[in-house]
Amino acid sequence: MDKELQPTDQEYALHSNLLHQFTAIPTVDKAWLFNSHSGLASQGMFCVSQPNLLANKRKKSIISASVIRENDGSVSFQWPPFPIEMSGVSAMVPSPSVSKLLIVRNPETEGPCRFEIWSSSQLEKEFHVPQSKHGSVYTDGWFEGISWNLDETCIAYVAEEPAPAKPTFNDLGDYKKGDSSDKDCGTWKGQGEWEEEWGETYAGKRQPALFVINITSGEVQAVKGIDHSLSVGQVVWAPSSEGSVNYLIFVGWSFETRKLGIKYCYNRPCALYAVKAPQHESKDNKTETRSTEDVQAVNLTQNISSAFFPRFSPDGNFLVFVSASSSVDSGAHSATDSLHRIDWPNDTKLYQSCKIHEVIPVVLFAEDGNFPGLYCSNILSDPWLSDGQRLVIASVWHSKQVLLSINVLSGEILRITPADSNFSWSLLTLDGDNILAVSSSPVDVPQIKYGTIVKSATNNNEWSWSDVSNPIFKCSDKVRSLVSSHTFSVMKVPVKDVSESLTKGASQPYEAIFVSSKTMKSDACDPLIVVLHGGPHSVSLSSFSKPLAYLSSVGYSLLIVNYRGSIGFGEEALQSLPGKAGSQDVNDVLTAIDHVINLGLASPSKIGVLGGSHGGFLTTHLIGQAPEKFVAAAARNPVCNLALMVGTTDIPDWCYVETYGTKGRDKFTEAPSAEDLTLFYSKSPISHLSKAKTPTLFLLGAKDLRVPISTGLQYARALREKGVPTKVIVFPNDVHGIERPQSDFESYLNIAIWFNKYCK
Numbered sequence: 001m002d003k004e005l006q007p008t009d010q011e012y013a014l015h016s017n018l019l020h021q022f023t024a025i026p027t028v029d030k031a032w033l034f035n036s037h038s039g040l041a042s043q044g045m046f047c048v049s050q051p052n053l054l055a056n057k058r059k060k061s062i063i064s065a066s067v068i069r070e071n072d073g074s075v076s077f078q079w080p081p082f083p084i085e086m087s088g089v090s091a092m093v094p095s096p097s098v099s100k101l102l103i104v105r106n107p108e109t110e111g112p113c114r115f116e117i118w119s120s121s122q123l124e125k126e127f128h129v130p131q132s133k134h135g136s137v138y139t140d141g142w143f144e145g146i147s148w149n150l151d152e153t154c155i156a157y158v159a160e161e162p163a164p165a166k167p168t169f170n171d172l173g174d175y176k177k178g179d180s181s182d183k184d185c186g187t188w189k190g191q192g193e194w195e196e197e198w199g200e201t202y203a204g205k206r207q208p209a210l211f212v213i214n215i216t217s218g219e220v221q222a223v224k225g226i227d228h229s230l231s232v233g234q235v236v237w238a239p240s241s242e243g244s245v246n247y248l249i250f251v252g253w254s255f256e257t258r259k260l261g262i263k264y265c266y267n268r269p270c271a272l273y274a275v276k277a278p279q280h281e282s283k284d285n286k287t288e289t290r291s292t293e294d295v296q297a298v299n300l301t302q303n304i305s306s307a308f309f310p311r312f313s314p315d316g317n318f319l320v321f322v323s324a325s326s327s328v329d330s331g332a333h334s335a336t337d338s339l340h341r342i343d344w345p346n347d348t349k350l351y352q353s354c355k356i357h358e359v360i361p362v363v364l365f366a367e368d369g370n371f372p373g374l375y376c377s378n379i380l381s382d383p384w385l386s387d388g389q390r391l392v393i394a395s396v397w398h399s400k401q402v403l404l405s406i407n408v409l410s411g412e413i414l415r416i417t418p419a420d421s422n423f424s425w426s427l428l429t430l431d432g433d434n435i436l437a438v439s440s441s442p443v444d445v446p447q448i449k450y451g452t453i454v455k456s457a458t459n460n461n462e463w464s465w466s467d468v469s470n471p472i473f474k475c476s477d478k479v480r481s482l483v484s485s486h487t488f489s490v491m492k493v494p495v496k497d498v499s500e501s502l503t504k505g506a507s508q509p510y511e512a513i514f515v516s517s518k519t520m521k522s523d524a525c526d527p528l529i530v531v532l533h534g535g536p537h538s539v540s541l542s543s544f545s546k547p548l549a550y551l552s553s554v555g556y557s558l559l560i561v562n563y564r565g566s567i568g569f570g571e572e573a574l575q576s577l578p579g580k581a582g583s584q585d586v587n588d589v590l591t592a593i594d595h596v597i598n599l600g601l602a603s604p605s606k607i608g609v610l611g612g613s614h615g616g617f618l619t620t621h622l623i624g625q626a627p628e629k630f631v632a633a634a635a636r637n638p639v640c641n642l643a644l645m646v647g648t649t650d651i652p653d654w655c656y657v658e659t660y661g662t663k664g665r666d667k668f669t670e671a672p673s674a675e676d677l678t679l680f681y682s683k684s685p686i687s688h689l690s691k692a693k694t695p696t697l698f699l700l701g702a703k704d705l706r707v708p709i710s711t712g713l714q715y716a717r718a719l720r721e722k723g724v725p726t727k728v729i730v731f732p733n734d735v736h737g738i739e740r741p742q743s744d745f746e747s748y749l750n751i752a753i754w755f756n757k758y759c760k
């Protein structure tokens with residue numbers, strides 16, 4: 001990079017302090033409300049995290065609160081003066097009766113996995129599970145599953161299988177039979193055979209497998225009867241009846257020759273299985289565990305290509321689960337979900353003939369205002385309202401995330417967050433029929449909300465939401481004043497060139513979130529940054545984003561485009577993109593930009609573009625296809641050359657589906673033909689490089705398995721070769737997300753400085 005482009009010390013000094021004030025705002029990762037028997041008070045527990053730049057880690061803490069419900073229905077939270085730091089904790093799971101708390105501590109490198117059982121006053125038990133039994137417990141939010149049985153004697157969980165024995169040799173080169181410890185003198189270990197992994201963020205992780213720990217004896221048993229071709233996760237205990245065998249229900253992902261990347265990819269086939277849990281027997285006041293016979297796991301969802309997030313109703317009468325079959329069947333990495341129910345048989349022999357009822361079907365297209373389909377990335381471990389028939393779930397609804405109550409018997413769906421608000425909501429926990437949630441917008445820092453059902457004569461299902469004053473989302477006065485000087489709206493952008501061949505869903509307006517200063521000058525608009533999400537089947541929500549709020553606070557309007565193909569708008573709109581990536585999505589973004597220019601909200605000469613991954617694909621496409629439009633660009637791990645990516649990414653099938661459409665699912669091969677590669681190249685930003693002239697900043701994670709660094713580097717070098725101002729920052733230890741605190745910070749600091757230089 002030439003000298004002229006070096007950011008001055010002054011620029012770093014000017015911008016870094018404000019960015020730090022934004023990034024320091026904590027996040028609530030998890031919360032619980034424990035109901036007291038009086039019904040008038042509960043205890044709350046919040047797991048909070050915050051980036052710690054010096055340590056380059058997220059600092060985690062716990063804040064407890066007393067929740068007091070007054071007779072008039074109002075609620076107040078009392079907070080302690082300080083949070084308590086939690087270090088080295090990988091997972092925390094209270095038991096069903098809330099008399100015990102499991103704490104899991106995974107080893108940082110080698111060493112045992114530690115299980116601690118706490119009571120209300122002290123550590124009751126501690127067990128160290130050696131690596132020879134299993135590796136780290138999965139706490140990744142996908143394979144993860146940690147489940148107490150009802151009598152609180154056992155915990156089922158998912159952990160890495162023990163490492164296979166590696167070939168060992170002595171200093172003379174002789175092979176030593178049997179496994180020996182690493183510390184043996186005079187020996188060394190070979191690598192052994194390479195095993196497939198689940199790609200991005202799972203590098204070095206071994207196969208997830210099921211285990212049960214008996215918390216009286218500390219004995220750990222691997223669950224038997226699960227085919228080794230299955231990776232397992234999301235385990236829960238099936239309801240047990242006195243004296244009968246206990247069953248575990250889990251999700252199994254199978255693979256044949258290769259594990260394709262699973263992170264952000266719901267199109268990996270999976271099914272629910274039932275397997276007998278290891279049995280326990282009490283002898284002389286001691287509990288013993290013994291394996292069961294006839295243990296082969298049974299597939300409960302054979303007729304459907306995807307089933308995950310199993311949840312039993314409180315009475316144990318039905319099992320509910322989510323399915324991403326539309327994603328598996330079309331090949332799109334994420335699509336519209338459906339919700340299903342199995343009426344749980346009393347006779348376990350009936351498992352195989354379980355009928356699956358569809359509770360919420362895939363919505364192809366919905367008239368404006370109607371439910372656009374289910375898009376849910378998680379379900380609480382206990383999502384049930386007190387009638388035991390309705391569950392509460394967060395789902396994407398156009399550019400917002402809303403909370404829904406779903407009656408799993410009747411299929412009735414109610415939107416329980418205010419319909420007239422453009423804020424996005426996330427669900428923390430339930431407390432009987434009360435809900436703890438977080439609500440935010442691009443210009444409103446997160447706020448904890450407490451929701452209660454208002455008993456009205458006509459309608460029993462109205463929800464009232466009150467603000468919970470809390471110390472968690474405290475931010476500096478400066479940040480508060482900057483965000484409150486901004487405003488946002490969710491715009492409908494009509495589709496340009498609606499043709500007969502488009503489905504109804506794909507012909508409807510899509511959305512863009514516009515953020516600007518409240519005091520826009522009448523003579524000139526603030527420069528505009530167009531922000532593009534990745535996926536492409538993902539969405540930019542109308543929620544508070546620290547880096548985006550920072551960019552708007554330093555003088556930019558933002559146009560955050562949910563181009564067609566985004567989730568939250570029905571299946572037809574989503575499926576209109578595969579096969580047209582690089583054209584339909586690019587044109588949707590250009591149309592949205594023209595829309596705000598025509599409204600007088602942006603000046604055509606001061607437009608920058610920012611996007612990561614598929615959003616980086618769009619960013620680099622846009623500067624090639626519309627070079628006059630953009631004065632600056634920034635791309636995080638961008639897809640710039642599909643012909644290069646297909647041979648190195650963990651999701652080569654994605655390149656086929658987004659290029660060819662659904663037929664790409666069957667065309668996919670590990671050995672692309674010359675014809676495939678030519679098409680991939682022609683659909684890629686690199687094929688428009690000769691026209692590109694926009695100064696571009698590249699932020700690249702060297703450990704990205706999804707969009708390997710080579711594609712961004714190739715494009716950046718080619719742009720620089722043409723004499724276009726180009727800056728590249730490589731983060732040696734970052735994966736696709738570039739989320740490590742220092743990397744995230746340095747990225748957005750440089751993005752702001754880059755746009756200040758070329759866009760203002």
Ligand SMILES: CC(=O)N[C@@H](C)C(=O)N[C@@H](C)C(=O)O
Nearest residue numbers: 264333534535536613614615
């Ligand atoms: C499915 C997937 O990972 N696609 C990538 C090309 C991508 O765009 N990733 C998204 C999830 C991102 O925002 O990083």
